[in-house]
Amino acid sequence: MYGTGILKGMGVTIRHLVDSFVDDMRFLGQRYYSDSSMNIRQGTEGRGVFTVQYPDEKLPVPEQFRFIPFLLYENNEDGSTTDRCTSCGICAKVCPPQCIWIERSSDPDTGRPIPEPTNFYIDIDICMNCGYCAEYCPFDAIKMDHDYELASYDRTEAHIFDKARLDKPVEYYASIRPNDYLAEETARAEELAKKAAKKEAAAARKAAAAAKKAAAEDN
């Protein structure tokens, strides 16, 4: 019979409308502007309207979300900062569209490279947000940011990020990617402990050998 398809279609729309109100009752007061609102409305359980009222509330991005990279520095106790980046250049090499430029400098006296970049540029008009730089950085010095609100009126200046623009404290990283941060810190601590243990063992071995030698010489 003609017309049933159209009625059916409208029925689906009406059901979605009614579902919104049913869900409003089911999660009374939690569906909008509460801490759990996003999980309720956007999860697999949620039905009906699931619009994110963007500037007023934001759909939280997951921890793994990647946008533009940023550089990490550590705050020292005396107020100075240390870059994690050693300007080894792996990120610049692995970057698929080649949007990273690193200035490495050398010590004028010894001629050896200084393990901190003089400058670091990322052209965000080329960056493809692939996350390789963060993935392959051996020092956890470059990570993918969560900040996506970067629209600007001019790109000639604003869209080449230099080191000052890219630098962010480790604490910020720990706040946006707590699990990654924790895992990395544990791994680092383990590594350090292993190294220290190795060093100690080596020292002990050395001491033992020296003692043995001394004993042998004594004889």
Added chain:
Amino acid sequence: MNNELSNPDIPVPSELQSAVTITSLDKIYNWGRRSSIWPMVFGLACCAIEMICTAASRFDIARFGMEVFRATPRQADLMIVSGTVTKKMVPQIVRLFNQMPEPKYVMAMGACASGGGPFKEGYNVVSGIDKFVPVDVYVPGCPPTPQALLHGLIKLQEKIDGQSLKSVRWYGQETSEAVPVPVLGPDLFDPRQHALLAQQAGQVQENTESVEK
């Protein structure tokens, strides 16, 4: 009434505040315009998918009065250049831009439209639509998430808020010139660069001739 409209310089007696708002012509003009920006149905590449997602129910561009996607440039206020601009496509984009009536705005969505993006080095890619048409807002990202695009649209609204009837170009004395449409030849050719091209090509020719000699 609407607080964002009222003009703080002109005090309204408190008993009338619920009924009367005094505003400037600029404000109400811009308020009307920025709340009803009609974008053009114009998708180029990956970013267009995110643009469609922005228009869909989860992010709902209708909350900004922008859900009226027009298929013809004659009815559109905003061109969202959503994706990689190729040399083969750019003549059409410029033509579409020329066909849009004033006031018109252009948004470069994503890295490709802003500056060529990851495909910049390619032989068929234009390194940024701003090489051909003026861009009002750039939204970085590859692709920008729907929320990033909405942020860009809010930035555009802010820009519109800052404009004044007195100084906008479409009420000015001069007629606005159309952007010359690029031509496809051995490579993309921008008519504005005619002189430069003639000079450079001549040089190349001289060089090759001198090599031959």
Added chain:
Amino acid sequence: MSDKDSLDNMPVNEVASDSLVARFDGEVRSDTREGYEGYIVDANMLPEVASVLRDDLGYDYLSSVTGVDYIDDNHIEVVYHADQTTGGKGINLKVQLDRENPIVPTLVPIYPGADFQEREVFDMYGVKFDGHPNLRRILMWDGFHGYPLRKDWKEAYYEEDIKPFDSRWPGGGVKRSEADNPYGKNVNYPPGFDINNWTPETDDSLYESLEKTNSNGKSLHTDSIVVNIGPQHPSTHGVFRMVVALDGETITDLQPVMGYLHRNHEKIGERNTFLQNMPYTDRLDYLCSMSNNLGYALAVEQLMGADVPERAQYIRVLMAELTRISNHMWAIGFLLNDLGAFQTPALYAIRARELILDVFEATAGSRMMCNYMRFGGLARDFPDTLRGEDTVKFITDLVDNTLPKAIDELDHFLTANEIVRSRCIGVGVLPPDKAIAYSTGGPLLRASGVSYDLRTADPYSIYDRFDFNICTRSNGDVYDRYLVRVDEMRESTRICQQVMRDIPAEGEIFSGKPQYSVKVPAGESYGRVENPKGELGYYVVSTGKANPYRYHVRAPSFVNLTVLGELCKGHKVADAVVILGSIDIVLGEVDR
């Protein structure tokens, strides 16, 4: 397909090889180069060999045609990959041509599906296909200077042959490529180009090549007109152009024009290292980045001989099948858009897709550009939580309840809808023999009754462990393509359910140590997957260096378009829009 069947298929290939070499003694020889397989065929004998291959040996499906420029050996090789629609491994033929004057007989009369692919090889390498009915540029425009994929052709922003570029580190300083170009733009003109005495090419020859009928003898006089639909048109799913010759409102001929999104994927891909290509594959068919990743990973893993851990295999299949569902959701939603049901069905389809994107975003880090697979595994495992729930529970919930419900809902209000039925049934009918001859793939092929799906025909990853059906229909019209998509979504949810049931709870997701520079032995490989739109193949040639020597993408959307003109002939303009929607193309993949 059981193991026994695939074993049965093995001898067929050997029979093929023996009889080909035996029958064409001297004109066909085995490719004995290290890491290569297949046969090298004498250029003049190609049509005959292809006829034998198709008619006597059963290789009725020409999947891919591409070229490789071996500049050191001074020849261009045209590579053909053919398959049997009954299943089994494919076979490849190569023809070696002189770089200065490459001419090879066309295969269009034998395999009509070679049409666009041969044009692409002509466009990119300048290989002339003798006898081709419409040999003109396809991705670039007529009048473009040079053949871009030749190894000695350099673009305007050319920096170096291979990445990484030296200027990035340690010297430093940042610059935009525009600064080095005399025109400040990404353009380059041939020496001697005289701007003052030059007229641009027009589309006249294209318009004249269209088949027009005059309406003499009809009761109503109608004019023959040519209409351009696109490249900026809401119904073309992107920047795609159809040049349509009309008699009244009836289509007499239709020529697709593409290349408006040609982003030089392959040229850039040959400059990239193997790993750097992975995020670029995301941007091919940007609705299905996960399965694009999978195809490329398979192609390179074939060369490397890398193992993939068990858990990673399961996650790969899960992601590929979720991609299929999200793609078909999108395709159905926009097919309805094309039918005139503007927005509403698409909104419901996009809603279901958004939940899948949430899974991708939480695991891979991006909604669309996942960049998730690596050679030998995955980038990372599932996160612990997603929207406040355990991730595994979220995904299980999604594939057990939410998605099946969403599919049922679409099915409920679309399948029986009288407008959908009257607009779709009997429109754009593609008979099975034609579907095979034109090398169509995916739902387009299966709706015509050909049960050809790489997941069973040439199983990859761990698809042989799952219980699922290959969905086919028999009429081959728009409606059947829609139905096949609905069925496939259901089968995909079934596979996902099995994955969530069987996946090992713990385990490695990457074999070996992640490296930014992978070692790939010399040789060629053709890795392929059944993408939601059809067979996605990657032809990769390695010389043992850090970057691929040749990197070609056999894109299903591109090849499926070959048949578009045939399908539309005799229909009305409004139907052409629906037929295009039912083929389901994505321009990122068509133009690459």
